[in-house]
Amino acid sequence: MKEIDPGPTAFRELTRAAERLLAAVAGLSDADIAAPSRLPGWTRAHVLSHLAAQAPGLERLLTWARTGVRTPQYASREARDAEIEAGARLRAAELVARVRQSAAHWQRTAETLPGPAWDAVVVPFTGEVCTPRRILVIRLRELVLHLVDLDVGHEVADIPPATRDIVLADVLGYYARAEGVPSFTVHGAGGEELARFGDGGPTVSGTAADLLAWLSGRGTGDTLDAPGGLPALPPWI
Template identity: 75%
Template sequence: MKEIVPDARAFSELGAAADRLLSALDGLTDADVAAPSRLPGWSRGHVLSHLAAQAPALERLLTWARTGVQTPQYASRAARDAEIEAGTRLSAGALVAWVKESAAHWQDAAESLPAKAWDATIRPFTGELCTPRRILVIRLRELVLHLVDLDLGHEIDGIPPYVRDIVLDDVLGYYARADGVPPFVLKDADGAQLARFGHSGPVVRGTRAALLAWLSGRSDGASLAASDELPDLPPWI
């Protein structure tokens, strides 16, 4: 599981990712928010509601780390889904304000977490045991990928390289543990091997941005080069 050190650079990159997202939301109308996102079955409002509600949910995990009292990220999947759906009924202005307020509150909570709390053991909604360092990866991943999902002119190749590589490593870590991943080798555009799954299979090569887009389900991989047909991957998360 990918984790990052809670240092000045990590907090700076998280703040910058939030700023890029928030800048993209300026001037959104109710019609804009109701329009489809790139995620099947979700409007832009669903994506924004998820981002707004996820910030306090991740804060609950930081509270767990700080206090030692188990504080689940969500009470249940049904409660999570209901909260997201409720957010889609807000006006564009109210929804964007919620995203902004929750992002700022989360950033403050993360930056003020005591040093010893970063080594605490917590359990996110996905079930793995980890430290809050993992939560930094999750938040960064959600900010940059969902900005693309909003279909407001941002693409995977616009993610800063430092952040892109953190998210790419995180996705590769998921597939390293996932069931049903077919054998293949992954190489970047310079030929550096990034991952090997199984003991055979095709070699898949492309830019790191294109690889991330394919692995995360944001592209069909048409821009990638493969020595055989592209593997059929199980869904990411």
């Protein structure tokens, strides 16, 4: 599981990712957020509502780490889904304001988390056992990929390299643990091996951005070099 250490570099990447997303949605109208996002069945309002609710959810995991008291990210899947649906019915200005306020509050909570808490064990909604160092990756991943999902002019190729590499490593780590992943090897554009699944099998090569787009389900992979054809992957998250 990909983790990053807390500190100025990590917090700066998180701040910039939030700023890019907020700048991209600042001028959206009610009609704009009612339009479909790139996520099947979700409008842009659903994506924004998810982001607004996800920050407090991850913040609850930081509270768990700080206090030692089990504090689930969400009470249940049903409660999570209901919160997203309710938020998706808000007007654009109110929904964007919620995203902005929750992002700022989450950032303050993360930056003031006591040192020992960063090594505490928590369990996100996905069921993985991790520390808050992993929560930083999850937050960063959600900000940059959901900005792409909003379909407001940002692509995976626009993700800054440092952040892109963190998220790519995270997605590759997911497939290393997932069931039903066929044998294949991932190479970067320079020929370097990035990951090997099963016995290696055929090779898929490309730029980090193109690989991330394909692996995360945000690209077809048609720009990748895959002599044996692209393997069929189980869904990512």
